[in-house]
Structures are given as C-alpha cells and as structure tokens.
Amino acid sequence: MAKTRRGIIGVDIGGTNIKTALVTGQKIIRRARTSTRAERGLKDSLSQIIKVVEPLCKDAKAIGIGIAGIIDSEKGTVKYSPNLKGWKNVPLGRILRAEFNLPVYVLNDVNAICLGEWKYGAGRRKKNVFLFTMGTGVGGGAICEGKLLFGAHGFAGEFGHTTIKLDGPKCTCGHSGHVERYAGAKYIVARARRKMAKRKSSLAKYDVLTPEKIACAAKSGDTVAREVFAEVGFYIGVGVANVIALFDPDIIIIAGGIAQAGRILFEPVRRTVSSMALGAEHRRHKIAPAQLGDDAGILGAALYAKLTIKGLTV
Ligand SMILES: [Zn+2]
Structure with a gap:
C-alpha cells in the first residue's frame, strides 16, 4: 500500500545556497542544503536544485519555492533573478513539476519570508x-x-x-x-x-x-x-x-x-x-x-504551496 505523503517541501534558493526541508506546518521533518553554483549558470544551478530536493519528494505532496527576483507566481516563472547567472524567463514550476510529478509553486523569496513570519513568527x-x-x-x-x-x-x-x-x-x-x-x-x-x-x-x-x-x-x-x-x-x-x-x-x-x-x-x-x-x-x-531566522523562507514557501493548492489538508 502506498505510504501517505506527509509534508510539503519548502525551498529557499539564494545566490550562495539552496536550503530545503520537508515540513508539516511549522514542523521541520527533514532538512537538506547544497550550494547554488550560481556562477556556473542556469543548467548547473537547476541540477543543484533537483539534486537537493529529489530525496525529499517521496514523502511530499507539493513543493513551494522562494527565490530572489521578479517572479510570475501564477505561471511559476522566474522572469529574472539578480543573484543567479543566466536566469531569465525560466519556467521553474513547469520544469520541477515534470521532474518530480508534484505540484510546484514559486514566489519571491521575501514574500516567502513574509508569509512564514506572518503565520509562525x-x-x-x-x-x-x-x-x-x-x-x-x-x-x-x-x-x-x-x-x-x-x-x-x-x-x-x-x-x-x-x-x-x-x-x-x-x-x-x-x-x-x-x-x-x-x-x-x-x-x-x-x-x-x-x-x-x-x-x-x-x-x-x-x-x-x-x-x-x-x-x-x-x-x-x-x-x-x-x-x-x-x-x-x-x-x-x-x-x-x-x-x-x-x-x-x-x-x-x-x-x-x-x-x-x-x-x-x-x-x-x-x-x-x-x-x-x-x-x-x-x-x-x-x-x-523577525523570529524564525533562516527558516522563515522555507516555512513560508511551503505555506504558500499549501495555501495555493485547493482542497489539500496538511
Ligand atoms: Zn533602488
């Protein structure tokens, strides 16, 4: 019998590190992080994201991502990110949805922090x-x-x-x-x-x-x-x-x-x-x-996914 998927993956993509965790509400179940390799361009940083998120996916029902820059949250597209080389009009939501077969929601990193501090901080x-x-x-x-x-x-x-x-x-x-x-x-x-x-x-x-x-x-x-x-x-x-x-x-x-x-x-x-x-x-x-420190972005991104998917209870 398939195991119930327990949580949502929150991802915080910065210019230096990608921090991610499987969470339920404010509770962090499992964390992972890696370097962004921003200087190596889009392909490398995308594969870093996939590599660090992948192990958490089997227990997750959705992914929420906070990333710096101009984000079209409706489409899940990163129009431009100042810290990441070569990131222009990247359909990040679509790419990761295809990779992991999970719903993916993308928003600006500070908006993710704002959501996290509002709900839990x-x-x-x-x-x-x-x-x-x-x-x-x-x-x-x-x-x-x-x-x-x-x-x-x-x-x-x-x-x-x-x-x-x-x-x-x-x-x-x-x-x-x-x-x-x-x-x-x-x-x-x-x-x-x-x-x-x-x-x-x-x-x-x-x-x-x-x-x-x-x-x-x-x-x-x-x-x-x-x-x-x-x-x-x-x-x-x-x-x-x-x-x-x-x-x-x-x-x-x-x-x-x-x-x-x-x-x-x-x-x-x-x-x-x-x-x-x-x-x-x-x-x-x-x-x-603020009260949540580094976790605000991860928790807020996960919360964004949770709030955006209708009919999903976490
Ligand atoms: Zn200015």
Whole structure:
C-alpha cells in the first residue's frame, strides 16, 4: 500500500545556497542544503536544485519555492533573478513539476519570508503585516487583511526601492535616494568608513567590516558606530513612516541578521516613526525583529504551496 505523503517541501534558493526541508506546518521533518553554483549558470544551478530536493519528494505532496527576483507566481516563472547567472524567463514550476510529478509553486523569496513570519513568527495572529529584510539589498513584503499582496505585476512591497530623499545618492537600481541606498549592507559599511577616515574608532581593527560588527561596536559604546546606526535608523524610520501611512499595518517586522542588533537599530527607527508617521498618537505600531531566522523562507514557501493548492489538508 502506498505510504501517505506527509509534508510539503519548502525551498529557499539564494545566490550562495539552496536550503530545503520537508515540513508539516511549522514542523521541520527533514532538512537538506547544497550550494547554488550560481556562477556556473542556469543548467548547473537547476541540477543543484533537483539534486537537493529529489530525496525529499517521496514523502511530499507539493513543493513551494522562494527565490530572489521578479517572479510570475501564477505561471511559476522566474522572469529574472539578480543573484543567479543566466536566469531569465525560466519556467521553474513547469520544469520541477515534470521532474518530480508534484505540484510546484514559486514566489519571491521575501514574500516567502513574509508569509512564514506572518503565520509562525513575529506576525502571528495579525491581519496586516509589513516585513522588510536587511541584507545586501533591502526587500519587502506585505500581508494585507490576511492575504499576501502581490500587486498587479508581482512587485508589491518593494520597500528598498521607495524614495526617502529626492536628491539622495544613486541606488543600485539606478534611481536616487532609495531606502536600500541607506540601509543595504555595503552602504552601512561605507557610512562607517567615511566616519572612520576622520575619527578614531574601535572598528579600525577590522579588515572586513560588516553591519553586524558595527552593531557590536555600537553596543560597546563606540561613538562612530553609534552614529552610523542612529543615521541608518533614521532613514529606515522615514521609510517605515511612509509604509504606515500607506498600509496601516499591525506590525512592521525587520528581518535579516542585522535585525537582531536590538535597541541600537530599533530605537532610532521607532523615534523617527513616532515623530513622522501620520496620526502616530492614534496608532499602536509594533516594530519588531523577525523570529524564525533562516527558516522563515522555507516555512513560508511551503505555506504558500499549501495555501495555493485547493482542497489539500496538511
Ligand atoms: Zn533602488
């Protein structure tokens, strides 16, 4: 007799690693991971995905995939992925469906994180959630009235590319004064370096500087590092005040390693939001760090598959 298929496979495809797990709800049954081999092009990274997902398939009834880039979730097509060489208009859903004979659903990686945190993490039991990720880039996603917001073209929630300073410096996308230009990892580091060129700082001992190291130094009282976070927090706060005016979320969740920096980051964000957000005195906004860490993307991708397949109970 055929064994009952127990779970759903969640896959998180990043520029460096592919992380996957067989899950039921929030429970991870079995994990697997491998390198993406992004630099070797489409064929190689596709075969890496197949190789790492395949062993989990016999116990799975569907696959949900979160991947960075512009995704047509209805068709399961990756239109473009910035971290993966040669990925242009790739019908990932169709390819994997043919390979594994399972339903496959594809969505943007930050939307997957947003779904995961909403259902199982910092956004539990909330109807309106806005989440943004701080890493190399700054991504965003929104749950509105209990539903993931895709937008007309699948681009909704791109917090990193909202303008907070009209005459600001140029962003990686080519436009000026975007949130990412202030809160993206390399820009946080560049801000610290500019200050370090003029003043003494405990950060000088590092050859390679990261936002996490700057946060540590800030916590230990380094004034340069503190200033960096006060400024970055201010710019994020301006962006968050805009989000609040638009979406009126119950909670704003900050994801990504640096979100664990605590008060150093959250205080200036909260201060700016209370001074700038429309009707701040009438609203009770929570701005909080994400709770699921690396698992948010896997759990959210699996949840997306679960929510999309009608009539499937997990
Ligand atoms: Zn931009």
